[in-house]
Amino acid sequence: MAVPKRKMSRSNTRARRSQWKTSAVHLVECSNRACRKPKPQHVVCPSCGQYGGRQVTEPA
Numbered sequence: 001m002a003v004p005k006r007k008m009s010r011s012n013t014r015a016r017r018s019q020w021k022t023s024a025v026h027l028v029e030c031s032n033r034a035c036r037k038p039k040p041q042h043v044v045c046p047s048c049g050q051y052g053g054r055q056v057t058e059p060a
């Protein structure tokens with residue numbers, strides 16, 4: 001396993017971490033033809049409760 005040769009300075013660590021940013025959630029249209037609401041990818045639709053054409057949960 002590769003191991004760092006030298007300890008990284010605190011300022012170097014902090015300079016790298018200062019570039020950490022959050023990004024907006026990628027929303028896709030619900031595949032349910034009757035719903036078509038935007039939802040996060042690979043997640044059960046919160047409005048109709050379907051995933052991959054199956055009823056997984058009860059809609060809220």
Ligand SMILES: [Zn+2]
Pocket residue numbers: 030031032035036037045046047048049050
């Ligand atoms: Zn839906």
